[in-house]
Amino acid sequence: MTAQPLLAPRSACDLPVLRQRGQREVFCGLTGIVWLHRKMRDAFFLVVGSRTCAHLLQSAAGVMIFAEPRFATAVIDERDLAGLADLHDELDRVVGRLIDRRPDIRTLFLVGSCPSEVIKLDLAKAAARLSLGFGNRPRVLSYSGSGIETTFTEGEDACLAALVPDLPAEGRDAEASLLVVGTLADVVEDQFRRLFADLGIGRVAFLPGRHREDLPAVGPATRMLLAQPYLAETARRLEDRGARRLAAPFPLGAEGTTDWLWAAATAFGVPAERFETVTRPARQRARAAVARHRAALENRRIFFFPDSQLEIPLARMLSCELGMIPVEVGTPYLHRAHLDPDLSRLSPDLVLSEGQDVEAQLDRCRAAKPDLVVCGLGLANPLEAEGFTTKWSIETVFTPIQGYEQAGDLAELFARPLDRRNRLEV
Amino acid sequence: MQLTVWTYEGPPHVGAMRVATALTDVHYVLHAPQGDTYADLLFTMIERRGARPPVTYTTFQARDLGGDTAELFKTSVQEACERFRPAAVLVGASCTAELIQDDPGGLARALGLGIPVIPLELPAYQRKENWGASETFYHLVRALAGPSAPPPGTPRPARPADRRPRCNLLGPTALGFRHRDDVVEVTRLLATMGVDVSVVAPLGASAADVARLGEADFNVVLYPETGRQAATWLARSFGQPMVDIVPIGVGATRDFIAAVAAAAGVDPAPALAAETARSPWYARSVDSTYLTGKRVFVFGDATHAVAAARVARDELGFTVVGLGTYQREFAREVRTAAALYGLEALITDDYLEVEESIAGLHPELVLGTQMERHIAKRLGVPCAVISAPVHVQDFPARYSPQMGFEGANVLFDSWVHPLMMGLEEHLLGMFRDDPEFADGAAPSHLASVAPIAAAPVEPILAPAATASVVAAVAPVAVAHPASPAAPVPATGPDWTAEAERELRKIPFFVRGKARRNTEIFARDKGCASITVETLYDAKAHFGR
Ligand code: SF4
Secondary structure, X not given: OOOOXXXXXXXXXXXXXXXXXXXXXXXXXXXXXXXXXXXXXXXXXXXXXXXXXXHHHHXXXXXXXOOOOOEEEEEOOHHHHHOXXXXXXXXXXXXXXXXXXXXXXXXXXXXXXXHHHHOOOOHHHXXXXXXXXXXXXXXXXEEEOOOOOOEOOXXXXXXXXXXXXXXXXXXXXXOOEEEEEOOOOHHHHHXXXXXXXXXXXXXXXXXXXXXXXXXXXXXXXXXXXXXXXXXXXXXXXXXXXXXXXXXXXXXXXXXXXXXXXXXXXXXXXXXXXXXXXXXXXXXXXXXXXXXOOHHHHOOOEEEEOOOOOOHHHHHHHHHHHHOOEEEEEEEOOOOHHHHHHHHOOOOOOOEEEEEEOHHHHHXXXXXXXXXXXXXXXXXXXXXXXXXXXXXXXXXXXXXXXXXXXXXXXXXXXXXXXXXXXXXXXX | OEEEOOOOOOOHHHHHHHHHHHOOOEEEEEEOOHHHHHHHHHHHHHOOOOOOOOEEEOOOOHHXXXXXXXXXXXXXXXXXXXXXXXXXXXXXXXXXXXXXOOOHHHHHHOOOOOOOEEEOOOOOOOOOHHHHHHHHHHHHHHHHHHHHOOOOOOOOOOOOOOOOOEEXXXXXXXXXXXXXXXXXXXXXXXXXXXXXXXXXXXXXXXXXXXXXHHXXXXXXXXXXXXXXXXXXXXXXXXXXXXXXOOOXXXXXXXXXXXXXXXXXXXXXXHHHHOOOOXXXXXXXXHHHHHHOOOEEXXXXXXXXXXXXXXXXXXXXXXXXXXXXXXXXXXXXXXXXXXXXOOOOOEEOXXXXXXXXXXXXXXXXXXXXXXXXXXXXXXXXXXXXXXXXXXXXXXXXXXXXXXXXXXXXXXXXXXXXXXXXXXXXXXXXXXXXXXXXXXXXXXXXXXXXXXXXXXXXXXXXXXXXXXXXXXXXXXXXXXXXXXXXXXXXXXXXXXXXXXXXXXXXXOXXXXXXXXXXXXXXXXXXXXXXXXXXXXXXXXXXXXXX
């Protein structure tokens, strides 16, 4: 068994892309707050928006009441729309009240929405002013999660990108360090930390971290490994700060995780034998866990509606490790540079689509008659009612699926709807 | 600018969606950014509809703003009408599109679609969901039924003697709290009176049905929030009387029968005689004695809150200690009702304010929305849900109306059940020293009575996704089983071990109150510590 990639990568550039422009059935970037606020324990997310934005967060969160969730919406009303000067005063008042109630908050994100952008409310300026006023306790930052600028997971990208300027600078002569970028469940983060430590990679940091003081330093000695496929802007800003990205497929499945870890191991000069020794037990566990679902999934045809931008790495994992046949893989945006290692492992026969025209895509889906459809919550039950078997894509964002120990769970997420359909006799 | 964490109502265009989705052949084209498509999941996941709402969103993006969003809107309307072939189309803007002022109505009309185009102006920065539903229904009725209205002042012809009286049922929508079952129950009730239902709208109606609303002899408004505005217009335009007594509870159902009988010109006696409610007898049954004077807090939409308060006091013998609504539009009605109970109505859409009010009043039962259910859970108080905003649990598989005599039975069961569970817990607690009973067993009807600091996370949709959100990103304090004793506040006199043991013998659902009262009493009296003696002194002092 070798540690090198099993499938020979080819260039991804030859895969044609079906570009779609029409109705998009995808959440906006505000949704990222749902997982970001759980991850960053001392951050608060204040959306400056409308009742719609508040309702979206409440509905998408699938969660009604935390005693004191670390997010809220400052709902703009007609009085605010009367004059912009007023709006800034109002924002100061709302933030002031919030900080009085939550002195534990170390980072406050002002999150822009469609309404705040259309009326050109300058949240960057407001954040700078407020931050200054508070003496950086809390530090106030801003980003846009609006639906006119961001699609679903792009909200996390915008949030992390906003954090990059706050990272301390590290000198050119610093010892090489590894920066893992993209929200991971704590349990996954801890597993990766142990693996990196066992590999002998000493300086490892994760962005976002759990607390503000965890903000890692960045500089030319930083090697970054993306844990999520939707971080175009964050990666660009980190590269501007000197970090170098390690190309790798995303850490989904036994092989995806191996290749991802191997990219780091190569960059840090970890000997192949050591890599083999350290990763073998978990890799074997992962393979065995994935294999348990092979019978249920092998040769099943799968159709992805665009949602989280995880579609391409998921399709790679499901086809390479479970023998599924992706028919169409839709993604809201295609960031080729970051996805090349995953794309190059996909079969050239599938339809790769970018953007969306939901009605046309539903027609393609009906014509293709896939065994499993991966789609958002608005489409799942209607497709089930038409006789399709579906998997909600949002679960791949909310559930820990990365790394060796979650590979079996990931396979199971896709096997379960098929299993369920088999069991039901009504 | 208002700081909002959880909202009782969505934006007004969601109200319009509830109307459009309720209808069978009307499409809604909404000028809105992509994120607004989240609203589809309310219908497909919470209500578990097997079809997408008939809504097309333009999903314009930032790059369209410089260009031609109006053109995008026109294309969307054109394509939606070609694909779905609706009998009428509603057009409007969500909060963002309202700011760019593209005039959806004018643009859609210019297309010459050959079907009625109904423009909706729903000011998103002032109004909310229920208002949006009412306004949408009203405009729809005007547009579709208007053409057949007689000239103003025309007297309504008398009903032919050989035709049974008939009425419309107005107000039920998609995503409504038990609307589906209420319609069935009220239709049955009317049938016992010899009254036919001509059209139910908007739920299940076609555009053609709406167009013939004027044919009925009178209108029954089941949900004033959504139906009264249209019914008022119908009364004016067609001379149709309106019955807007909401038949929730036995008393209100009897009143409803009387009002319908008057409007239809029939005898109410047979329907009254055929009363099928078991709840009045159950309430008289001796085992219900313990319900006497239970302190209840009522909060919800105006219709359900006002009705619930009446049932609570007059049909279950409770004491109403709080009554409120999140619907400012109906503040007057709720204030009037609250006065009957000697209360000041709580009119707010800030759930923190509701929580504060509940915590301060120490009710023994909360009748509220899903929000109050969470609040009650945190406070360790039993709760039953009586009103929207809805949750997946509010769409039970079984028949479960709120209205009519069967509705009264449902209310009895669903309100008394949590109290009964509480009583069982009390019995369990009394035997807690018996090794047969596990100490600290969690009340089976409450997932958690943990203190506020360790509040539980509750799924609105499916547990799987939500549980994983929590598992995924943070091992937060989730739903602990009830600890037998509430936490001791940092300040104030300490409890002796013996008093603490005595406190545990008090039923858990009043234990918090007993603890608080005792501590207040002890502080006032300057006691150094709380003994069993102090506990009973306090009980005597606060005894009701
Ligand atoms: S799409 Fe825009 S308006 Fe809609 S919820 Fe998202 S940010 Fe708010």
